[in-house]
Amino acid sequence: MxxxxxxxxxxxxxxxxxxxxxxxxxxxxxxxxxxxxxxxxxxxxxxxxxxxxxxxxxxxxxxxxxxxxxxxxxxxxxxxxxxxxxxxxxxxxxxxxxxxxxxxxxxxxxxxxxxxxxxxxxxxxxxxxxxxxxxxxxxxxxxxxxxxxxxxxxxxxxxxxxxxxxxxxxxxxxxxxxxxxxxxxxxxxxxxxxxxxxxxxxxxxxxxxxxxxxxxxxxxxxxxxxxxxxxxxxxxxxxxxxxxxxxxxxRGAKIYAEILGGGMSADAHHITAPHPEGLGAKNVMIDALNDSGVKPEEVDYINVHGTSTPLGDMSEVKAIQEVFGAHAYNLNISSTKSMTGHLLGAAGAVESIACIMAIQKGIIPPTINHFTDDETFDNKLNFTFNKAQKRDVKVALSNTFGFGGHNFSILLRKYEE
Known part of the structure; x- marks a missing residue:
């Protein structure tokens, strides 16, 4: 069909x-x-x-x-x-x-x-x-x-x-x-x-x-x-x-963005801790890309789960690098939880709205409160630290991961006829 x-x-x-x-x-x-x-x-x-x-x-x-x-x-x-x-x-x-x-x-x-x-x-x-x-x-x-x-x-x-x-x-x-x-x-x-x-x-x-x-x-x-x-x-x-x-x-509605696809996966690892290698996060992003027909190199911005926990941040970055390869260095990555805190079950909705507004306005919201580089990350990645950055955003990805190993991603695109 x-x-x-x-x-x-x-x-x-x-x-x-x-x-x-x-x-x-x-x-x-x-x-x-x-x-x-x-x-x-x-x-x-x-x-x-x-x-x-x-x-x-x-x-x-x-x-x-x-x-x-x-x-x-x-x-x-x-x-x-x-x-x-x-x-x-x-x-x-x-x-x-x-x-x-x-x-x-x-x-x-x-x-x-x-x-x-x-x-x-x-x-x-x-x-x-x-x-x-x-x-x-x-x-x-x-x-x-x-x-x-x-x-x-x-x-x-x-x-x-x-x-x-x-x-x-x-x-x-x-x-x-x-x-x-x-x-x-x-x-x-x-x-x-x-x-x-x-x-x-x-x-x-x-x-x-x-x-x-x-x-x-x-x-x-x-x-x-x-x-x-x-x-x-x-x-x-x-x-x-x-x-x-x-x-x-x-009905002549204004259109903010188009939803292209969604991904779903489970860590099958631990009730509260993420998979240490980011396997569930990797699988959910791949599933979202496959579901939407979007190639990794077409993604401009990822609003990450990025909760500010030692294990969670690390596993998500590992997953992004595995899924996007060399294109990971061309992405803007940011965690708006640095500003809103973690809204738990509401997080995905408010962060998807952040992605939609980034598409609308051509501005990537920042990851604030960055003071010291963590040498265990590849700091050549663009985490959009401390200040918003201008960018033409055509495709944005929003990640959300939950206790129990529940992972969801959604892909949004600038609307085109």
Whole structure:
């Protein structure tokens, strides 16, 4: 069968460095760090006392109080970016087939704040169960997709993807595949996460995954730097409207970019550590290239997973060099997690948006906070350290890898007729 072409026609972002698409991109260009001392709870007794929180956000500016109380924060974030992306797309819901418009949404953890608060309250009481009737609907990871579909009346495929930090790229790839197979015309897709809570920070601290650079939070996320000591936990959401090309053209939609292909693989190695030789990362990039028909030398920019962990950064760079060979030296590589922190299940969505904006603007966002070269890397590679670089970006690749060895990559291209 002939596969349909899939394009991006709307974007929405809510991040630690900007509460909408315009603010997010401006901060990426300028190399702004979103890391700061935690304000959501008293973190004094935690080994890590900082995070990349969403700032100056009042949910009641976006969602009625009665509705907001039925949602965990990760769903509130999802609703805000879905609204922005739908508005940006210009879709007229009265003129589309709602049965062919769906929602696929990713979250690695779901309603952690709700779970933490409800269990804490129960544990501090006399043992009598007094749970909020919305406890389960607020907590479970699929409810963001459910709320978005209800809000817009979208009756096509609707589900959640849960693949740890790769969850929202998983959602994008699934949405892309459903459209190109002709099973839907439109998807609201992306991901959201809100894990900056006591159990989130404490749990990742126990794994020794987080940076503990409490004396200088703004420079704590240091992908590829010799002195990197772990990732910085972030929160937020990103939404994309994916649309079948002819459907988009028929309504005169603006087109940000075209999705060419997606890759999927598993490390089959360890529950939290990446494959030391980057085998899963290598396989997922090869799969994305093969799926899209793109040659390695056609790729201009890779937004890497690049979390700022010693093992993760190393294995990904090994994989890039194996897949791209000599062309690796012609690539721009950057980790926008150096600015946003690690948004876990929302990371892939906000980083795919960074790729799309790089294509649109001809600017590569930087990897900030680089101070000391790590001699174990080939530092002839262009990691786009500290300052954005101008470049005509025709093809961009976004990588996301998650605990459990889940790997997803997505390839995006400047739209051409």
């Amino acid at each position: 002939e596969l349909k072409r899939v394009v991006v026609t709307g974007l929405g972002a809510l991040t630690p460095i900007g509460n909408n698409l315009e603010e997010y991109w401006k901060s990426l260009e300028e190399g702004v760090s979103g890391a700061a001392p935690i304000t959501k709870f008293d973190a004094e007794k935690f080994r890590t006392k900082f995070a990349c929180e969403v700032k100056s956000f009042d949910v009641h500016d976006h969602i009625h109080r009665k509705d907001a109380r039925k949602m965990d924060i990760f769903t509130q974030y999802a609703m805000v970016v879905a609204e922005e992306a739908m508005k940006d797309s210009g879709l007229d819901l009265e003129k589309i087939n709602l049965a062919r418009a769906g929602v696929i949404w990713g979250s690695g953890i779901g309603g952690l704040k709700t779970f933490h608060d409800e269990v804490t309250e129960f544990a501090s009481g006399d043992g009598t169960p007094r749970y909020n009737p919305f406890f389960i609907p607020k907590m479970i990871a699929d409810l963001s997709a459910g709320h978005i579909s209800i809000r817009f009346g979208l009756m096509g495929p609707n589900f959640a993807t849960v693949s740890a930090c790769a969850s929202s790229t998983n959602a994008l790839v699934d949405s892309f595949n459903y459209i190109r197979l002709g099973k839907a015309d439109i998807f609201v897709t992306g991901g959201s996460e809100a894990a900056v809570v006591e159990s989130g920070i404490g749990g990742f601290n126990a794994l020794k995954a987080l940076s503990e650079r409490n004396d200088d939070p703004t420079t704590a996320s240091r992908p590829f730097d010799k002195n990197r000591d772990g990732f910085v936990l972030g929160e937020g959401a990103g939404a994309l409207i994916l649309e079948e090309l002819e459907h988009a053209k028929a």
